[in-house]
Each structure stands twice: as structure tokens, then as C-alpha cells.
Amino acid sequence: MLDELIVILTDTVGVPAEDIGPDTTPEQVELDSLALVELSVALEEKLGVAITERELKDLPTVGAIAELVADRTGRA
Template sequence: MSDVYDRLIKLLADGFGLEAPSLRPDDTLGNLEMDSLALVELTVAVEEEFGVVLTNEEVGPDSTLAQAAEHIETKAVAA
């Protein structure tokens, strides 16, 4: 996986108490029990870590970790 994906996994492990070794690219944020508040916190953490803003349409409970990383990477390249 990409550096962005690895950094996202570290962010989820450090900031949300998820166990990095158990996270897979096809895990959805909803399956990881990230509710709406946690998703808002994640978008703030992503903005701080990567300097990009994610919208609710881009990252939501049905988004996979791979999709979230792809959105971050696409926006980071465009910035």
C-alpha cells in the first residue's frame, strides 16, 4: 500500500485506539465502529496530518480505508 495509507492506519491506531495489524484496506469506517462524531474527528485529524479537507461525501461510514487513503492522496497531490 501507499505511504498515505500507512500514515492513515497509524493515525487511526494512535488517535482512535484501533489495532493497526488488524486493519485491512477493505474495512469500512462503519465496520470499525466509527460513528458520525468519530468521522468528524477523523476529518480534523486528516486535515492536520495531511493538510487536506475531506467532505462527508468523500469519507463516510461506507468508505473503505483504501478509498479514504485514495481521496487523501488525490487531494494532497492537487494541493
């Protein structure tokens, strides 16, 4: 799931994939409020999972976001 999330982040926010890892914080990849909204929309469109900007904002790392996405989609 982390790999899929990295692709979505790269496509949505434009951060190079090599700059994103499981311990990367949202601040390190410049996930501000607008980017979190865009990520939320992209997750729903690409993976069919509804995660709000607020939920994404409360997660400390990209790995934690990937875990939440995996939980919601039922995929690892």
C-alpha cells in the same frame, strides 16, 4: 498513503493497526459520525488535507479513504 492513514486512525480512533486494511469498512473499525469528524480534523492537522465528515461517510473502505487522501495531497 494507506500506512499514514492507518497511523492516524490508530491515534484518532484507537483501533489497533492490525485490525485495519485496505478492504476494512468504516463500520468494522467503528467509524461513527463522531469518529469521522475526529478523523477529518486529524487529516487536516497532520496532512493538511480538508476532507469533510460527509465525504468520509460516503467512502466504502479504508482503502477508498486513503485514495481520496492521496488524490487531495498529491501523494501516493
